[in-house]
Amino acid sequence: MPLTEQELHDQLEKAADQALPPRFTVADLSSRIRRRRTRQAAALTACLAVVAAAAVAIPVALAGHAPLVVGQPGTTLPGSAKLGPPRAEESAPAPRLRPVVFTVTVNGQRPSLAATAQPKPPKGCGRTPADPCPATLGPGFAVRPGERLSIRIAVTIPVRARIAGLWLGISDGTFGWNDSGPVGLQPILARIRSGLEPGRRTFLLSWTVPDGTTAGTTLWLAASWDGMLPVADPAGSHQLTSGSFSALVTVFVRR
């Protein structure tokens, strides 16, 4: 005789009647559930902490490989006068330009200028992309009109760099470049067009602050050069740099 669904249902009901009532209590179950929820919340918190740490660490790690802009046209800041030996971050394996390093002393002293004595940015700067304002005025000297300055500039050219020309002079903040060379250096205190090999060169210059210079004027001892800088990648490839302008130190004219 075939088994009908209703017969099966009835037999299952009878079998289920043999089950004893539950012996556990809701309180037992609640405490067990609460413990498990606590464990899950702790695990979730730990996961979120790991994700947050990764979200912070990965961009920071990637940012450490960003290309260095020192030596690019129009991006060098007056602080470049403080550039000394290559820093640790500059020797990182990522492709980076090794900069031309300038070390300046004036009258036998390294540039120093109190923050409270920082002069204002030059007038008219920032009107065109070729005429950017310095982000900060950086280290410098306070001079008087008519004062004679003995300037010593040590230039360190990195290995595999090719410097075709170098100009050192005084700038009033007008930075630029044309086919014949830099624009805005007046006067030009030194001009080298024979090309410079990698290594260290020292230039001894002198300049007298013009008598007619008004107090409060800000000038810059600046360097301009063109050539190619090496990229610090394993292949040692070079990156062409058409021209670069570096304001080395600030010269603040006071009374």
Added chain:
Amino acid sequence: MESWNRALADLAGDRLVALKRQAFLLCGDDQQAEDLVQDALVRAFARSLRAPRPEAVEAYVRKIMMNLFIDRARRQSRWNRNAPLLADREVVPDPADEIATRDVIRTALDGLSPRQRACVIMRYYLDLPVARVAADLGVAEGTVKRNLSEAMTKIAARLSPAQDR
């Protein structure tokens, strides 16, 4: 009182016995059924991000219970395949004792695979439609129908001699 705690209290007040009966039919053993219901309830209410809706708590717990049962039976079958290598040959249960202590339908259910057993209980004890059974077990409707057909054949074969007697 937390919302999950309130839902658990409501469920325990009304439907705990029903869940225990279903678990008993699945496991065929009262202690295992007790454990199965508790584990299913803990799993259902311990999920802070996927708390069941109040109107669907029982169905949610039942679904977890069925899947837990199938998972455990699968693990148990793996153990059973290896158990004869470890068992003492001298200790063999007497089949007569087993028959004496169980009724016919429970013996018939024991002859089914875990999935067939779950399908039979959901379809013929809980009177759920085939589509719902398939959804709860995560299989196709055709699979459920095939399991039900095979299960009915096995149960009928088991029950017929008993009824003839």
